[in-house]
Each structure stands twice: as C-alpha cells, then as structure tokens.
Amino acid sequence: MGVYDLTRSSTRGLIAGLCRPTVVGLENVPPSGGFIVAPNHLSFLDSVLVQALMPRPVAFFAKAEYFTGTGVKGALMRSFFEGVGSIPVQRGQQAASVQALKTLLEMLEAGDGVGIYPEGTRSRDGLLYRGRTGVGWLALTTGAPVVPVGLLGTDRLQPAGSRWIRPQHFTMKIGEPLYFERTGPDHSLPARRQATDTIMDAIAALTGQDRAAGYNKGPTE
Known part of the structure; x- marks a missing residue:
C-alpha cells in the first residue's frame, strides 16, 4: 500500500x-475516466x-502555506496534504488561478478525478452562493462528467x-453525474454561465440550502 492509499484509508477510518x-450515492461516481467533483x-x-x-x-487545491511550514508541525502538515492528494496553489493571484485550472485540465485529460468548489470559498452563513464559472469552463472544455456533492453539517466540525x-x-x-457537450476552450461566456448554474442547482437540490443572489467573498475581500 502506497503513502497515498495509507493516508487516505487511515483518514477514512478516523x-x-x-x-x-x-454517505449516500457512492454509486454515482464514474468507475473510470476523468471526473469533476463539485461540492x-x-x-x-x-x-x-x-x-x-x-x-x-480526488485532487483538491490547498493553500500553498500548508506545504511550506517549518519544523515538526510544518512537516506533518505537508506530509498529510500531500498524502491525501492535495495540490498547492497560491490564493488571490490571477495568474495562479489560471494555472490552477490548467493543472486540473491536465489531470482530467489523464483520467483523474479533481475537485473544485464552485462557490470559491467556504460559506460562513450557511447560504449557497452563486457559482463562479471555473467549473463550467472545465466541464465544457473537457466534457468530463460533473459529480455534484452536497455536504451537510460539516460546519459543526470546525466552526468558523x-x-x-x-x-x-x-x-x-453524491448526486448523479451531469454531462455537458465537450466544446473545447472555444465556448461562450453565457454557455459557461449556464453550465455553472446547472451544477449549482444540482448542489442545491442535494443540500436544501437557501440560495444567495451573489458571489461569496472571503474574509479579506
């Protein structure tokens, strides 16, 4: 058993x-090929x-700081996040955001699973915010199925x-996968917006959350 499998199985057991x-709907995860998880x-x-x-x-992005800490704590955090398949990304920089999407694109084309939060950042008031269109861009560019995921009660594990x-x-x-026609990168912004809204509607159906009209903003925005 490799480090990834060991870390993942140990975390699952814990x-x-x-x-x-x-956990409901595990059968909705495609058994092979690239797929996008959208929680x-x-x-x-x-x-x-x-x-x-x-x-x-499923590979998610994590803040680069989790991979650059020093001392025993830093080493443990780096080992854990690498062990569960997280990918470091520098938050808040446009160039980094563009590169992040390209990284996910490469992983999808290699047949891997990737995760992306359409809301961008976590909701601190429990509302489901409008989706940012990166997930729609990925879905239309690759044609990979999008698996909507509804998380309920995770905010109680570590309150803000x-x-x-x-x-x-x-x-x-875990909802049924959503399929969008593969258009490559040459699709319109309205098409990307429509795909993203469809994904958000599927998430809302799973969670029952009240919807916010606008985008979520992080604490520093």
Missing part, C-alpha cells in the same frame, strides 16, 4: 470512527472529508474561527 458520517463548501475540512470518503481519488475540531455527525450526498 472519520468513520469519530463522526459516523452518512458546496462549509468547512475547512470539506476537501479532506471528500477525498477520504470518495471511492476514487475555531482552532479545534469537534467530532460531529455529518452527511455527504
């Missing part, structure tokens, strides 16, 4: 033992939970501003 999550976003821990509980590996994780039951609902 989550199962402490939180006893309800709502309530907690810092969401990526780790999805990566651990999905039947196939809390330094500690509190084991709590949560639910992960």
